[in-house]
Amino acid sequence: MKVLKFGGSSVANPENIIKIKNIISKYEDQIILVVSAFGGVTDHLLEAGTLASTQDESYKKVLATLEERHLTATKQLLPVNAQSRVLSKVKSEFNELETLLEGAFYIGEITPRLSDRIVSFGELLSSYIISEYLKSEQLDAKFKDSREIIITQKLNGKNMVNFAKTNANCIAYFKASNAKITVCPGFISTSEEGNSTTLGRGGSDYTAAIYAAALDAEILEIWTDVSGMYTANPKMVKQAKAIPHISYEEAMELSHFGAKVLYPPTIQPVLSKGISIVIKNTFDPEANGTLITKSKNEKGKTVRGISHIGNIALISLEGPGMVGIPGISKRFFEVLSQADISVVLITQASSEHSICVGISADDVEKAVQIVNEAFEYEIERGRIKTVIPEKDLAIVALVGDNMKSHQGLSGKMFSTLGKNNVNIRVIAQGASERNISCIIDQKDVKKALNALHEEFFEENIKQLNLFVMGVGNVGAKFLEQIRSQRKFLKENLKLNIRVIGMSNSRTMFFDEKGIDLNTWQEKLANGQKADKSKFLELVNTLNFRNSIFVDNTASEDVSTSYSEYLGNSISVVTCNKIACSSAYENYAHLKSLARSYNAPFLFETNVGAGLPIIDTLKHLIASGDKILKIQAVLSGSLNFVFNNFNDTTTFHDVVKQAQEEGYTEPDPKIDLSGVDVMRKILILARESGNVLEISDIKNNPFLPEESLKTTNNEDFFASLIKHEPHFQNLYASAKNADSKLKYVAQYDNGVASVGLQEIPKGHDFYNLEGSDNIVLFYTERYPNQPMIIKGAGAGADVTASGIFADIIRIGNF
Incomplete structure (x- = not known):
């Protein structure tokens, strides 16, 4: 027995559903196929419910759009002679859904029970249509409503799975079923009282894991739109690679810290059974994906992945009244828990003077209010400071089972971030040493992930991102030297040099992926109007790691901007002598900034062009x-x-x-x-x-x-x-x-x-x-x-080579 789960992107449209059919057609084992609602449907159902509860009649348009989408999918997937019965069933379900929404409209509210009932239609409809499509393709498929198997009970106000009843139902049904493919809706369940309930975030994955654990399945396959769990978010780190094999614990850590392909509770039902999980790509089924097992990762591997959670806020409880006073921590976390606020990171100073917690930014206003109210007595007497939140933050984490066996990883992590002017607000490391986490500014996330990925995963190839001002005689020679030497530098010096932005006195041009140095003249000629301040603004906005500003001009105006680059940890390389021969105070200030922000300021070509x-x-x-x-x-x-x-x-x-x-x-x-x-x-x-x-x-x-x-x-x-x-x-x-x-x-x-x-x-x-x-x-x-x-x-060639040499010096720092 194998359990396969296909998420919303995999069932987003009839074309993707056909891909699923082609995938499962090759299986010889008996399989349970768990599917999510068609992509985006759950959000639209929630929107319809909200609109109806506020007596906004536009919910009818949302409902009509959803109905048309499901009817169209049915017509596209099924042959004409098989459509009538299925279309009738789909319309019947939408009639029931319409009745529920009308009820919410008339009473002007939506209860949690009614909301669960409304959103359950997404998975019910998708699984039913897919099962009928598979039958029409001559596959031995059968639909089974998960609400008849998965039973929930109320615990602390939440719907929790009653595994005793659920497992018994599951074993009994599948023992009697001979269908090769059983299609089940994910996400939905039934309460002990017989009402529709949902399993919350990651509910479809959880459904699949419940089935796999109850039936001691051979494997649980999670099919999504990426080829496994990656060393970092591939949307932010282009060099990220799929991780071939990872442990349960590592997968849970990466999932907790933002790896969206898996939600931590998904693993829980299969964890004790030792059932392996594989993450596969619906759109690239031949890719190996990621295998998740209870075994440790490959020998010698330390950091397995880098992940992050965005939209984080930091609140700190601090003050002299906390030192040596028992129960402060208990009160603090109890207040947050009672308000249903989840804490994603905790750190406490050894002096007991402060406790910092990271929480979702969506909860921060409520958290600040309730904590200040709970400690009002201490705040009034100056023993504890009023809680003031810090927003626009994110958590970045290194994850790996073997990290505890290697010294210096945290130093390497923080050094890498520091070199790129990423300010670390809070640091946390669990006793298991399976992850090292820190809170940084949200704006620095992409730079931090790329810098860390480069440090830990990219075979020591260092990427340098250049912003070049001045592409005349010297500048043009410099760009040509980079173009001709890129391959050599990458292979021999492990340096990947990209020119991200360039400017002359008339126009400037930027390309986040790197400017093609074979066609830069044309790109620059059609660029936007040159503006020194705008150029600096774009460099700071892009916020790339290992950024270098290269000044090939003789402009005093350009030289006055060096301090702003250095102050943002952007290295400066220049053949322009004006800054270093200006007032000594300015020269010394630039040198000081370079030291303070770990941003090299090199000007070898100021004297002797390319001579050292x-x-x-x-x-x-x-x-x-x-x-x-x-x-x-x-x-x-x-x-x-x-x-x-x-x-x-x-x-x-x-x-x-x-x-x-x-x-x-x-x-x-x-x-x-x-x-x-x-x-x-x-x-x-x-x-x-x-x-x-x-x-x-x-x-x-x-x-x-x-x-x-x-x-x-x-x-x-x-x-x-x-x-x-x-x-x-x-x-x-x-x-x-x-x-x-x-x-x-x-x-x-x-x-x-x-x-x-x-x-x-x-x-x-x-x-x-x-x-x-x-x-x-x-x-x-x-x-x-x-x-x-x-x-x-003197001469453009030797001056350009001197600038190039300074770039390489920075790359070797």
Whole structure:
């Protein structure tokens, strides 16, 4: 004997019912087929009852719609010659239902008994129609009303199954029945007085479990619209996987914490009998599903699933009057129990100063009122604080039988949440250590589930979600590098990098599933109007784990938003030097935010493009070394200019070439005035541990005063032509001294300066080619022969690669 239960989604329409027929046709065993009402029918029946009880005649429209749906299903499922009798029966049932609703309409109320009677029609009609359809398909099927077998009794005001009578009825009926398929309605039962009753939430599953336990069935199969119990909610965690095998206890824990495919009481009747349960998918019957047994899970498995309950509120009873006073807890929970308020999570401080409970948000107003009334005496005397609820919360739980055998799981869980700025309000762990639960903000649930799933189930593949602002020269190269390296990163570094949002100065575009980097230009061109504030708002609203804001612009306006990203635990990677060379107070604040919110703030490309200058400096400082002096050629653009300028060229033409090839900023005066180099040496000085402002740096300009005072590129380039003799004199002076012109930055003993210098032969800077940069670090460990870092220091490709390297550093944190 096997018991199969098909839920509302499985019997939602005739097409799905045909799928059920195809499934059960392959069974050779005798089976009991328990079915729910057609999808959504129970809710509509409750709606009709409510409308009727408030004397709203629109209940008739609801009733008419339901009747038409059942009649249509009958016509679609049964051949014409078999329809008449079934249609007549369906109409007869709806006539009875109409009479009951009319009664509720005339008396202006609906009693619990009448409500049970009304909603019972959903399962009665669906099971009857399905049984007649199976007969018409030449299957040996028979209908049996569950109300004739399952008997309930009143206990503490609730309908509870009388198992002695129910089991006896079940055994007697099926012993006498020879039908291969017995179709039974789920959810409904009969009281000892003969009135229709219902079995509450999960009632159809419960019905199936009752039959399975009474008859010692071989297995209980729960057919639904998913392929088993998943490691997490697949609607929220795309990488979630079906769990092949799980224990009763694990299944109950996951079900309690929101896994909707199974309701905990369902397991109770089969638990003591050791009857296995399998969760199967009506729409993918070949999938293995999840087997639930009394045995423990596979050896070595710790966390089996991650689940959650939403719509939670937290109420806390706290105050000095609780310490050492017996009976406080009893009074607290007794008040909630008497109000029929279910407590889903409890935690108490060891000081006895407070007790926190998580309850459904639907009950919170009532709970606050009754608890404050119950402790009114203590509240008035200041011994207990007035209860004030916290709303918009959710419970997230790790579940697994073997969790108690492994150290550090809770630390790993809380560390993962903390890294993603998920604030934990309450923590609870049972003595069995089968679950670790915590209460968090409802808005953080999706991020928390995905972060935890990634940590515990995804073979250490870490997903990074990028939000890129600036997709011009550098930005476009960066996106191309990500596109070409995604497979390599996933296979070798276990990093899955997705670009979720991007923006240029005109438009911005977001895709929660990740932007296709083969077609990003088209998507961005058709995106919404660019808005820096809206961009930030969307990043925060999406609230993805491992979020990184990437700034490829040179915009001061964009740089002012870094604090808002970091303050929401969103990492920042930037080639924009403005923030780190702004007022020291702002620089220090950004660094502090990065530490406080565990959100890396990386700007390697601020100095030397893709060269590991800042990273090397950080390692020197972290290892205990001390910077004594820094000498550097830090402008790839200026090095390019002076390496290509001579007495056969014009300074104007070389600068123009540098701009066109992407070596300079859009405004080349930023480079040639020395401002860009000043920012870079300032950043290196600060990263060395020094407090310095840009105004402290001495700038020895080589540009004529007129060039420095220009306000646009046209005027600037015109001034270069006008002052060509000045630049030729600079070149001639260096040539006569057998030297080369290099723009040098220096920091020594608290003093920083930048300026054009004539570098003689034999100096480390003399043979610096093209747009290369070079940095000499003189330290306590390298006092005479400095540590030298040298290489390409400008250009879109190398700058993009430096940004990419910072992204990978974050991925490896």
